[in-house]
Amino acid sequence: MADDAADKAPDEEVxxxxxxxxxxxxxxxxxxxxxxxxxxxxxxxDTHAKVRAARQQAVKELHDDGMSYRKIAMLLGVSFGRVRQIIDGESAGQAKRKKAEAGDE
Incomplete structure (x- = not known):
C-alpha cells in the first residue's frame, strides 16, 4: 500500500x-x-506547518465527501491509522511519542 504512492513521480508543481x-x-x-x-x-x-495544515484540510475534505480512511490511505500510500492521525492534526512525531509513552506505562 505505502509503496504505491511512493513509486509515483511527484506532479509537476511538486x-x-x-x-x-x-x-x-x-x-x-x-x-x-x-x-x-x-x-x-x-x-x-512555518512552511512545514502550512503544508501540514493544507494536507490536513484536503484529507478532511476527502473524508467529509465520503471517501473511507482505507481509500485515503491507499491514495496517499500511508496506513489507515496515519490517515486518522492526519485528520486529527497529529504529527508522526507526536504519534511516536504517544506510542512510546504508552509502552512505558
Whole structure:
C-alpha cells in the first residue's frame, strides 16, 4: 500500500519546488548558497506547518465527501491509522511519542 504512492513521480508543481530547493544548494558561490539555505531553514518550521495544515484540510475534505480512511490511505500510500492521525492534526512525531509513552506505562 505505502509503496504505491511512493513509486509515483511527484506532479509537476511538486517537482518544481523540489528542483528549486536543489538549486538553492547547487548554484552560486559557497557564501550565496550558505545564505540562501540558512534563510530556507529559518523559514522551514512555518512552511512545514502550512503544508501540514493544507494536507490536513484536503484529507478532511476527502473524508467529509465520503471517501473511507482505507481509500485515503491507499491514495496517499500511508496506513489507515496515519490517515486518522492526519485528520486529527497529529504529527508522526507526536504519534511516536504517544506510542512510546504508552509502552512505558
Amino acid at each position: 517537482q518544481r519546488v523540489l528542483d528549486s530547493i536543489d538549486g538553492l544548494g547547487a548554484d552560486g558561490s559557497a557564501e550565496d548558497r550558505a545564505l540562501r539555505l540558512t534563510h530556507l531553514l529559518d523559514q522551514w518550521p
